[in-house]
Amino acid sequence: MKAKEPILLIGGGGNCKSVIEAIESEGKYQVAGIVDAPDRVGKLVLGYPIIGSDEDLPEFLKQVPNALITVGQLKSAASRIRIFDAIKAAGARLPVIVASTANVSKHALIGEGTVILHGALVNADAVVGVNNIINTGAIIEHDAVTGNHCHISTGAVLNGDCVVGNEVLIGSNAVLKQGIKIADKAVVGAGSIVLKDVDAGMVVVGNPAKIK
């Protein structure tokens, strides 16, 4: 059996727990440790130690060749982008993680550092950008596209041919009608039904979704 490669996780909150669950189920990587705030060093997350804080990151990345961002993304993608850039600058690798119960078409493309959590589906000819969270039970249908640094929350549905820009949050259980375009940095509120395209930076909520 192939030995598991070590991986460093950056961010030790709730998203980290879901990602650990996915990593353990996939069985390709062994969590070497977690980086979080200085006052949390020494604590455990699902049995894995918080081994240092942000300032130790460059040193850790010399020792562990794989890293993933496990900070959540609800307000802005800024923290996740900052860490992504630091990992890239250090020359470490950001693997794709696919949970054992997720389903990713062999005809889909997934960018580096993206996690596909339990029960999610990415269908044929979908393209998912780098550093995305495709959360539990989300659906990215055929030919749909997400940009970089997006969070497609739990149970959200991007129907066929939808195009989502960079740094977008699609809230839990939101549904995008087929072919809808969501521009960069927009937010779709939880449970919203999106029937019209959404401009950059807009926050839309409701059924049908309207600007908040």
Ligand SMILES: CC(=O)SCCNC(=O)CCNC(=O)[C@H](O)C(C)(C)COP(=O)(O)OP(=O)(O)OC[C@H]1O[C@@H](n2cnc3c(N)ncnc32)[C@H](O)[C@@H]1OP(=O)(O)O
């Ligand atoms: C594993 C996980 O936990 S993944 C986490 C998944 N989390 C999500 O999907 C949450 C997504 N975020 C949301 O839906 C948020 O409510 C946002 C981003 C749309 C808005 O957040 P805020 O700006 O803080 O809005 P706030 O809570 O102040 O509400 C403002 C108004 O919008 C309404 N509103 C907020 N969100 C929604 C929504 N999803 N649908 C309908 N109305 C909404 C509120 O009822 C409120 O209305 P009022 O002014 O008439 O009282």
